[in-house]
Amino acid sequence: DQQVKQNSPSLSVQEGRISILNCDYTNSMFDYFLWYKKYPAEGPTFLISISSIKDKNEDGRFTVFLNKSAKHLSLHIVPSQPGDSAVYFCAASALSGGSNYKLTFGKGTLLTVNP
Amino acid sequence: KAGVTQTPRYLIKTRGQQVTLSCSPISGHRSVSWYQQTPGQGLQFLFEYFSETQRNKGNFPGRFSGRQFSNSRSEMNVSTLELGDSALYLCASSPDGQSYGYTFGSGTRLTVV
Numbered sequence: 323d324q325q326v327k328q329n330s331p332s333l334s335v336q337e338g339r340i341s342i343l344n345c346d347y348t349n350s351m352f353d354y355f356l357w358y359k360k361y362p363a364e365g366p367t368f369l370i371s372i373s374s375i376k377d378k379n380e381d382g383r384f385t386v387f388l389n390k391s392a393k394h395l396s397l398h399i400v401p402s403q404p405g406d407s408a409v410y411f412c413a414a415s416a417l418s419g420g421s422n423y424k425l426t427f428g429k430g431t432l433l434t435v436n437p
Numbered sequence: 438k439a440g441v442t443q444t445p446r447y448l449i450k451t452r453g454q455q456v457t458l459s460c461s462p463i464s465g466h467r468s469v470s471w472y473q474q475t476p477g478q479g480l481q482f483l484f485e486y487f488s489e490t491q492r493n494k495g496n497f498p499g500r501f502s503g504r505q506f507s508n509s510r511s512e513m514n515v516s517t518l519e520l521g522d523s524a525l526y527l528c529a530s531s532p533d534g535q536s537y538g539y540t541f542g543s544g545t546r547l548t549v550v
Binding site: 363364 | 482529534535536539543546
């Protein structure tokens with residue numbers, strides 16, 4: 323049973339436009355969510371996170387939105403740049419108990435930003 | 438400061454053999470976690486160690502084991518290798534195991550033939 327789902331295996335956008343990556347989760351115990359970016363042959367790099375007490379967190383070109391009632395989060399990248407081309411993983415954890423000390427990942431979305 | 442170091446970077450083993458992978462965490466980090474990445478399954482949690490104790494374990498068979506030493510370095514072992522064990526094995530370290538503090542290494546690419 324996959325508790326974190328990224329239903330789009332790939333996404334292609336034009337440079338300068340907005341990239342929107344989506345993620346759904348099923349476990350109500352999850353209260354902290356993260357996005358990682360991964361290039362081939364490298365480990366995932368932390369991008370941005372959000373706690374369940376918030377509905378939005380911004381860091382430069384990256385914004386994460388959380389809709390707790392829908393158990394849905396999204397990552398917006400504006401404007402998209404060719405260097406953003408990578409696999410993006412959504413991850414969740416239960417800081418307040420449950421499945422602590424581990425991250426549950428989605429299967430990833432390959433973002434391609436075309437010049 | 439040095440990042441998370443995983444050795445070796447690449448490994449080819451034969452089915453039925455065993456393998457040991459190593460992870461050196463960032464200095465001062467006491468928690469080490471291991472994840473398996475495969476094309477079809479994404480990243481899946483294997484186990485987490487803190488101060489030489491396993492605190493959490495994922496849904497993997499007993500052929501997968503790990504340990505942590507007093508200097509926080511960690512090893513994972515896979516015995517009786519199967520073709521399906523071919524994957525990228527990633528190690529992450531953090532100060533205390535909380536999810537907001539993870540730093541990942543570059544991984545060990547294991548190929549079982």
